[in-house]
Every structure is written in structure tokens, then in C-alpha cells.
Amino acid sequence: MKKAIIIGSGVGGLATALRLKAQGLDVVVFENNSYPGGKLSSFNLGQYRFDAGPSLLTMPHYIDELFELFNENPKDYFNYKRKDISCKYFWEDKTVLNAYSDKNKFINEINKVLKVDKNIVTKYLLKAKKKYDLTKNIFLEQSLHKIKTYLSSDLIKGIFNLYMFQINKTLDTVNQDELKEPHLVQLFNRFATYNGSSPFKTPGMMTLIQHLEQEYGTFVSEKGMINISKSIFDLAKRNGVKFEFNKLVNEIIVKNNKVVGVKVNNTVIESDFVVSNMDIVPTYKKLLKKSYQPKKVLNQERSSSALIFYWGIKKTFKNLELHNILFSNNYKKEFDSIFELGTISDDPTVYINITSKDVVSDAPKESENWFVMINSPNDTGQDWSEIIKTVRQNTINKINRTLNIDIESFIEFEKVFSPKTIEKNTQSYLGSLYGSSSNNKMSAFLRHPNFSKHIQNLYFCGGSVHPGGGIPLCLLSAKIVSELIKK
Numbered sequence: 001m002k003k004a005i006i007i008g009s010g011v012g013g014l015a016t017a018l019r020l021k022a023q024g025l026d027v028v029v030f031e032n033n034s035y036p037g038g039k040l041s042s043f044n045l046g047q048y049r050f051d052a053g054p055s056l057l058t059m060p061h062y063i064d065e066l067f068e069l070f071n072e073n074p075k076d077y078f079n080y081k082r083k084d085i086s087c088k089y090f091w092e093d094k095t096v097l098n099a100y101s102d103k104n105k106f107i108n109e110i111n112k113v114l115k116v117d118k119n120i121v122t123k124y125l126l127k128a129k130k131k132y133d134l135t136k137n138i139f140l141e142q143s144l145h146k147i148k149t150y151l152s153s154d155l156i157k158g159i160f161n162l163y164m165f166q167i168n169k170t171l172d173t174v175n176q177d178e179l180k181e182p183h184l185v186q187l188f189n190r191f192a193t194y195n196g197s198s199p200f201k202t203p204g205m206m207t208l209i210q211h212l213e214q215e216y217g218t219f220v221s222e223k224g225m226i227n228i229s230k231s232i233f234d235l236a237k238r239n240g241v242k243f244e245f246n247k248l249v250n251e252i253i254v255k256n257n258k259v260v261g262v263k264v265n266n267t268v269i270e271s272d273f274v275v276s277n278m279d280i281v282p283t284y285k286k287l288l289k290k291s292y293q294p295k296k297v298l299n300q301e302r303s304s305s306a307l308i309f310y311w312g313i314k315k316t317f318k319n320l321e322l323h324n325i326l327f328s329n330n331y332k333k334e335f336d337s338i339f340e341l342g343t344i345s346d347d348p349t350v351y352i353n354i355t356s357k358d359v360v361s362d363a364p365k366e367s368e369n370w371f372v373m374i375n376s377p378n379d380t381g382q383d384w385s386e387i388i389k390t391v392r393q394n395t396i397n398k399i400n401r402t403l404n405i406d407i408e409s410f411i412e413f414e415k416v417f418s419p420k421t422i423e424k425n426t427q428s429y430l431g432s433l434y435g436s437s438s439n440n441k442m443s444a445f446l447r448h449p450n451f452s453k454h455i456q457n458l459y460f461c462g463g464s465v466h467p468g469g470g471i472p473l474c475l476l477s478a479k480i481v482s483e484l485i486k487k
């Protein structure tokens, strides 16, 4: 039986392990942490439970597929329900808008709250759908870097419709041109942050991210986001994938341009295939020191990171939803601070995620578990303890001003993650959330492929490589890797 070693048990690594096991390989996963899941982990503060990383669940059918590979019913292990309100948006001028997952309800709400003509929004959403339909088969479900992709009819269709992608305009320019109303422009600009980019730099093509949320909906995992990694880890164990925890892979061993195994604590472990779920930059810089380094890919700008305040809140707030955004008054200044100045503006956009709204056991009675996230630059040596102090106060001020409350008096537990914590826990280079940023029009083409062009039988999955960051794309990277190995 052929053997595959997976380096890392992030969601991409777990999904790759499952897919290769289903293809009949002997699969071993080496994980540096004592637990599986990477960024998809969880912790408790007193009686409060928090998901440490991702909070937004989209396209859960890619998780279901993993159970179906083994003829198991996903519903026996992983359940979720579609949210009626994807996100609730607040501005300091007291404008409040519910983003309904039902398209017509959403368009009506925009019309009612912001007085924007329904036809303008309908046309915008339709255009985003067209972009997605033209790209999904080229970008998302196969390797961009194989000749077959370039000969496909989907790509030829895409080239003929190149103007549709609006890659010569920024997302902000497209939104200004097409939507005009400032609150609505800001709302749709926000989707640039789904891959850690700036709406003032990322191309207009990125309106398609919004389409994914609108078309496929947002979901809540009934036992929290942690049940994604837990349930697929259990599935892998049930089906014979082997796991080695607290094992840091130090080197990928290459002989005659072919991978032959890995080194863990000076012990060589042989393997026919190696798949790295480690961030692509340290994979090259630490594990492949003696091999060819693809400088162009490795030097790309990294995505943004985050400061996260996990607060146990001794009160409930009826006016808040599972996902809430409190917008900054100056979005341009906010993103310039992150990507130009490497800092956080004094009026940040605040994201508040409260899983206890749906998973009641996540907080004690009459209380809520607040995951408060601020977009931040990645780690380039800033003094994070100073930044945390300032941003914490600015965040509290922002929440108090927008919601008219005194939030500090209700905080009974607190923990803080900075880009440094994210790098330490998951080996993500500079603590970036999504690998490289999409701050230029070629970025979709510049992500590292899912295979090595120089070393045979070496593959890559996860959020730092093709097709991109975020849970659904990590799951798709696993699908692409397993197809490549099958071939």
C-alpha cells in the first residue's frame, strides 16, 4: 500500500488525509500541536466556550462530502442550520441593516433602510453571480497550474468575458460606480476582508465573494465551529488515518528531485507522498531549505491578520445577532492604516460574533460569549502589547458609541489573541489569516499551486495555497490534491 504523510492537521490537512484514505492510501498526519484543527480550535474561560478562529460557516456541503466518501451520514456527526440573517450591520449614525439570506428580503431591506432602488441592487447581485459562474470551474475546483485547465472550454469562455471580471477597477471603485449610496458601498466593500485584503486595492472581481454568501447562505454549526474539526478528525480516526501529535516536522527529505519522506526530531520517516498543510512560506524556508525557492510566490504581500478579544459578558443583548458589524466612520483610513502603515486606526470596524445566540450552552444563563475581532496588519515587529492596550480602549469606545451601552462593566472574563499568537499556534507566516493577500489583480494567479513543479510527489493544501484561504477553499485544496495524486 502506498503511504502518504500529511504535515499539519488544519482543516485542509484533515480533509486531504480523509480523501487520500478513501483512495486506499496508508495515511499518517504529523501535528505540532497536542490537538487537531489548527486555526479551527476552541477554549473555555470559566463557563464560557469560544471558537478561537473562524466564526462564519459557508458552503458546509464540502464538509458533508467527507462523510459521504466513507458512506457515513454527516447528519449523525455534524449538523448545521441556515441563518435567516447573515449579518447585522450598525453605523454610528444609527443606521441599522439586517443582511437577510433571502435575496428578495435583503433587497427590500436595503430599499427600506437606505432608499436604494431595488433594480440597482438586483443588477449588482446578478453581475456578481455571472462572475462566479464564469470562474468557479477554472479557479476553485481544479489546479490552475495544469495545462488541461488552460485548454478547458470554461477558461475560453472566461477569456471571452474578461471585461465581466472588472479586474482593472478596485472593488471600491466598482461599488462606488454601481451602488453609490455610502453605507451600501461600505457594506459590499467589506467582502474584501473575507480573504484578508483591502477593498481599495483588491480587484472588482471580488464582488463574487459576496455572491457566495448570498447564494449559498451562512450557517451555524449546532455544536460550534469546533465541531467541524472535531467531527472530521473523529471520522479520520474511525477510518484508519493515523495521527502523531506534538510532532514538529523539521524537514521534507528529497532525493533525486523526488520526495522520500520527512524528518521529525532527527528521525527519518519514509513515505511515497508528502502533503504540506503548513503555511507555504515556512514550508519552503524551514522544511525545504536546500531546495529551489519560488521567490515570486514567497515574496507576495501577506493577508491581514486580526486582534481578537474573547469576552465573557454578564448580560444578554436582544438587538445583536450571531454576526454583527459595527462600521468605522472612515473605511479608507482603516485599510490604509493596516496595509500602508502597519497599524490599526483609532476608529476600527468591530466584528462581534456571539455563538451563544444559537449554541445556548456556550455561555452561562443571562450571559453571552463575545468574540470581538478587529482587522489588523500582520506581524512585522510591532509592539503588540501597546497596540492591544490602545485598540482595546478604542474598541470599547466604538461599541459604547454605536450601541449606546457601557460594555466594560459586563466583561467578566477576557483573553486576547494577536497576530503573534496566531503565528505561534498555527505556524502561519506573520500571523496572516489567509496566506497571501489579494491586493493586486494578478493575485488569484500567483498563489502557490497544489503541487511542486520541482519535486515529484510533493503536494500542498490549506489556506496559503491555491485556491485560497477560508474553510471552503481549504476543503477544495484537499479535493484538488487528492485528484492530482490519484492521477
Ligand SMILES: Cc1cc2nc3c(=O)[nH]c(=O)nc-3n(C[C@H](O)[C@H](O)[C@H](O)COP(=O)(O)OP(=O)(O)OC[C@H]3O[C@@H](n4cnc5c(N)ncnc54)[C@H](O)[C@@H]3O)c2cc1C
Pocket (backbone or CB within 6 Å): 007, 008, 009, 010, 011, 012, 013, 030, 031, 032, 033, 036, 037, 038, 039, 040, 052, 053, 054, 055, 056, 057, 058, 247, 248, 249, 250, 277, 278, 279, 306, 308, 422, 425, 426, 427, 428, 433, 434, 461, 462, 463, 464, 469, 470, 471, 472, 474
Ligand atoms: C481569527 C481567524 C478568523 C477566521 N475567520 C474565518 C471565517 O469566519 N470563516 C472561514 O472560512 N475562515 C476563517 N478564517 C480562515 C480559516 O481559519 C483558515 O483559512 C483555515 O482554517 C486554515 O486551515 P489550514 O488547512 O490552512 O490549516 P491551519 O489551520 O493553518 O493549520 C495548520 C496546522 O499545521 C500544523 N503545522 C504547521 N507546521 C507544522 C510542522 N512543521 N509540523 C507539524 N505540524 C505543523 C499547525 O500546528 C496547524 O495545526 C479565520 C482565521 C482566523 C485565524
